[in-house]
Amino acid sequence: MTRPNIVIVHGAICGGCDVALANSVEAISKFLENFELAYWSVAVDSRLSDLKSLNRIDVAVFMGGVRTSEDEEMAKWLREKSRILVAFGSCSAYGGIPGLAALIPPSELVNSVKSTITTSSQGEGVIELSKLPELGTYRALPHVVDVNIVVPGCPPPINVVNEFVDVLLKHISSGKLEGPLVVAGTKAQCENCPRKPRDLSKLQIPDIKRIYESRIEENKCFLEQGILCLGPITREGCEHSCINANMPCTGCFGPLPGFEDVGLRYIAGILALVAIEREKELLEQGLAKILDKLVDRLGVLYRYTLPWSRLYKLRLSLGSGGRAR
Amino acid sequence: MQGKSLVVEPVTRIEGEARIIITLDDAGRVNNVYYQVLELRGFEAFCRGRLAEEMPRISQTICGVCSVAHHMASAKAVDRLFGREPTETATKIRELVHNIYMIDDHLLHLAVMALADLLAERSSELRGLVDVARKYPEVVKRLISARYITTSIIKKICGRTVHVPIAIPGGVSRKLSKEDLEFIEKSLRELRGHLQYTLELFKSALSKSQRLQELSKREDYELKTYYLGLVSEDGSLNFYDGVLKIVDYRGSEVATFKPEDYTKYITERYEEWSYSKFPYLTIVGWRGIEEEGIVRVGSLARLNVSSRVPTEWASEEYKEMIDFFGGGKVINNTLAYHWARLIENIYALEVAEMITVEDRDLLISGEVVNLEGTPMYEGVGVVEAARGVLIHHYKTSLDFLVTEVNVITPTAINNAAINAQLKKIALRSHASPLVDEGLSSLVSDLEIAIRAFDPCNSCAAHVAGSRLIRVFIYDSRGNLLKVV
Amino acid sequence: MAFLCKWCSGAAAELAGVSRLLYSPNVIPIIVPCSGRVDPDLVVEAFINGADGVIVAGCHTPSDCHYIAGNFKAFKRVYLLKKLLSDFGIEPERLRLEWISAVESQKLKTVFDEFTSTIRILGPLRAETRGGSV
Numbered sequence: 015m016t017r018p019n020i021v022i023v024h025g026a027i028c029g030g031c032d033v034a035l036a037n038s039v040e041a042i043s044k045f046l047e048n049f050e051l052a053y054w055s056v057a058v059d060s061r062l063s064d065l066k067s068l069n070r071i072d073v074a075v076f077m078g079g080v081r082t083s084e085d086e087e088m089a090k091w092l093r094e095k096s097r098i099l100v101a102f103g104s105c106s107a108y109g110g111i112p113g114l115a116a117l118i119p120p121s122e123l124v125n126s127v128k129s130t131i132t133t134s135s136q137g138e139g140v141i142e143l144s145k146l147p148e149l150g151t152y153r154a155l156p157h158v159v160d161v162n163i164v165v166p167g168c169p170p171p172i173n174v175v176n177e178f179v180d181v182l183l184k185h186i187s188s189g190k191l192e193g194p195l196v197v198a199g200t201k202a203q204c205e206n207c208p209r210k211p212r213d214l215s216k217l218q219i220p221d222i223k224r225i226y227e228s229r230i231e232e233n234k235c236f237l238e239q240g241i242l243c244l245g246p247i248t249r250e251g252c253e254h255s256c257i258n259a260n261m262p263c264t265g266c267f268g269p270l271p272g273f274e275d276v277g278l279r280y281i282a283g284i285l286a287l288v289a290i291e292r293e294k295e296l297l298e299q300g301l302a303k304i305l306d307k308l309v310d311r312l313g314v315l316y317r318y319t320l321p322w323s324r325l326y327k328l329r330l331s332l333g334s335g336g337r338a339r
Numbered sequence: 340m341q342g343k344s345l346v347v348e349p350v351t352r353i354e355g356e357a358r359i360i361i362t363l364d365d366a367g368r369v370n371n372v373y374y375q376v377l378e379l380r381g382f383e384a385f386c387r388g389r390l391a392e393e394m395p396r397i398s399q400t401i402c403g404v405c406s407v408a409h410h411m412a413s414a415k416a417v418d419r420l421f422g423r424e425p426t427e428t429a430t431k432i433r434e435l436v437h438n439i440y441m442i443d444d445h446l447l448h449l450a451v452m453a454l455a456d457l458l459a460e461r462s463s464e465l466r467g468l469v470d471v472a473r474k475y476p477e478v479v480k481r482l483i484s485a486r487y488i489t490t491s492i493i494k495k496i497c498g499r500t501v502h503v504p505i506a507i508p509g510g511v512s513r514k515l516s517k518e519d520l521e522f523i524e525k526s527l528r529e530l531r532g533h534l535q536y537t538l539e540l541f542k543s544a545l546s547k548s549q550r551l552q553e554l555s556k557r558e559d560y561e562l563k564t565y566y567l568g569l570v571s572e573d574g575s576l577n578f579y580d581g582v583l584k585i586v587d588y589r590g591s592e593v594a595t596f597k598p599e600d601y602t603k604y605i606t607e608r609y610e611e612w613s614y615s616k617f618p619y620l621t622i623v624g625w626r627g628i629e630e631e632g633i634v635r636v637g638s639l640a641r642l643n644v645s646s647r648v649p650t651e652w653a654s655e656e657y658k659e660m661i662d663f664f665g666g667g668k669v670i671n672n673t674l675a676y677h678w679a680r681l682i683e684n685i686y687a688l689e690v691a692e693m694i695t696v697e698d699r700d701l702l703i704s705g706e707v708v709n710l711e712g713t714p715m716y717e718g719v720g721v722v723e724a725a726r727g728v729l730i731h732h733y734k735t736s737l738d739f740l741v742t743e744v745n746v747i748t749p750t751a752i753n754n755a756a757i758n759a760q761l762k763k764i765a766l767r768s769h770a771s772p773l774v775d776e777g778l779s780s781l782v783s784d785l786e787i788a789i790r791a792f793d794p795c796n797s798c799a800a801h802v803a804g805s806r807l808i809r810v811f812i813y814d815s816r817g818n819l820l821k822v823v
Numbered sequence: 824m825a826f827l828c829k830w831c832s833g834a835a836a837e838l839a840g841v842s843r844l845l846y847s848p849n850v851i852p853i854i855v856p857c858s859g860r861v862d863p864d865l866v867v868e869a870f871i872n873g874a875d876g877v878i879v880a881g882c883h884t885p886s887d888c889h890y891i892a893g894n895f896k897a898f899k900r901v902y903l904l905k906k907l908l909s910d911f912g913i914e915p916e917r918l919r920l921e922w923i924s925a926v927e928s929q930k931l932k933t934v935f936d937e938f939t940s941t942i943r944i945l946g947p948l949r950a951e952t953r954g955g956s957v
Binding site: 026027028029030031032033034036037039046051056057058060079081082110111112114115118120122123124125126127128130131132133134149168169171172224225226228229230232252255256257258259260261264309310312313314317 | 379380381383384385386387388389390392393396397400401402403404406421447450451452466467468469472483486487490494496497498499500501502503504505507508509512513601602605606607608609616618708710732738739740743744745747795
């Protein structure tokens, strides 16, 4: 009986998801016991031609966002060939931090490289031989092809990777997989947060502060300190890793089920409550001044999920026009 | 005019992805080799408009293998732009985490990427981690245990193992508890045993393997380059702080400068055929991808540049390595990078041990952050990442929004050297790439060299992303002959 | 699309109707219980589904809101949403917030007519003539 095979393939990666796998020793041993590891360039010497010559792929794990034309081709090819396709890591699942480049024209990305303070000279002539792959519209994997499993996290922590392997083993023998199945909690970070205020209905968000303004208090809800924590809109599952290090959640596990657009939800539910006890005193002008302190909306609200947002979808549907930012 | 194509893809067991292009002349002999990095994520562009204090958390996603190094370099640049000198506690905590990270990164490279090259009895005998685990299960188990320790320590302090959150302007977000410290001390004791093991493993492999010994003496694996590294004021090895020093291949000092003056000493060249640029030494000038003009960074470079290794055990091990390579202070053979990494593990361990002993009180009871300072709105932060010198440079607006970003990663700095090394090996190779056996032998030699550098293509392509290494072979007219 | 709260601006629309005040037929009114009910998601969906402009109208601050402070929530949401639209390369002028009391039917007409011209000048949200690409 041949074991099912598994391939691990890269889009626009940083390597962190490979490390996340390598760090999850339990998961790796289960992989190697139950699957044939047919392709993982980081650790195994199989060539792209070996990948392309596989008759069938049982599980394809895709890491990284879809940035170039080659990434897109690979994603589509994998979907065709594979039984189970996994979006592994926040880049693959939602776009990730490189998603912040999604609104920037590719030519500007290239120019930003050519024009740094230390870049002074330019080589001549393209070696026609091997053209660099073209940069296309940046997208999360589920917006390019259907996926069966989503493993969020930047990168997915060990407990999530272990859960992922268990999910995989459960589904590999059964036939169809209703997707996408997200390997993360369905409740917000706040649900089990060690700093959860006793009475959430009395929560006050006094101001909007940046973390350099004052000492960050341990054991106190970040929102109560005016620090914008994305916990209320983010799935749990990471065991509050950043919060335990006394830093606010920045949302790498992605939005709660039923919501796609993190920014819109955060504005509706949390930012609308800023200075709630002083509205009639501050009036529109005073409230605007506080809201103006959120100077980097994209970086705070959409750090991992910009390509996933409804506004991005709207922007793409316009086809052209307007300078973003 | 030939019409056959030779392409090799990917180059395996490196971080990220890239492509090798080999060009042949009319007689079918290699006349050039190019190492091409393939994707673009665009950090220099999309970091504009970001909150400066968020840069340590954002910029580290340039790379998930050396994320801690990026976090620290970024933190130092952010300290500067806010004008805040970090507290002693914060500095010691960052230094502790950074040194543990160095060990973690070196071990990762060893376990997942280099082992197959080092333990193979014949070329291409072991095709990666799975093969190594089958043949040498004990070795892999020990390395896994060792990395379990390093990742646990980082997680204890930072809450997570990859893409850590702790650095803030002027400090860190938390200090250590007594329990944290006890855990770390116990872990370091265990780690000592594992690092001893890996060193002995390497040395025994070296002494038993004719193949390895040959490689370490081969002329085409030697590159007489400049070397760049961070050193303490007294010239000794230092991963976290200090001044930058350049020496030539004989060990003569060429320059020493402060990190904030790096723009006077490093210039970058953009080539249309790769998304990774080519940094070079301004003093030397760009001489093309020729051995004499280029600079190397990383573990071998650090040992070459520093005047001494300031910890006892590591400096003994270093002496052994110097003796093996003929006694000269500067070692130019690329394979020596592997040995240098293992020695650096020892040094990093000893530094971590010292911090937990000498700075114990600072770690658990000092001030974590300094909120005072006169903002400069510009800052440079430099650390040694596992692969070499890493530079983060930011400019901001008056409300601390990033306006400009310049990041120079060690793999980018080694870009020219990697190309030069490949070219040297390929040009001197007797193997004919047009024949299958010849090609696989050539490719194997090339890959071994690349892996010794431990390139991190996500970093080199931070401007971008990456795809597996492929080797494309072209003839003199530009016809693609083969892809492997 | 115009989201009108039933207590104030919605009532003004009724009054406009009864008074035979003609306003631009381009505006499609939708009555909501409170301007604070208008979710930013709803506004974006309106744009995605073809609206070229959106108006949110509620009761005057500080004290006219039937639900005490719903209008302040509307203010904060619209304020931030306009900035987000701009961040995504969409003209923030396509979203407008107004306070219109139940008797201000003339103001309602003026706002609707003015907004329609503004949108005419800006052009349709989706236009072949827009340049540049993401």
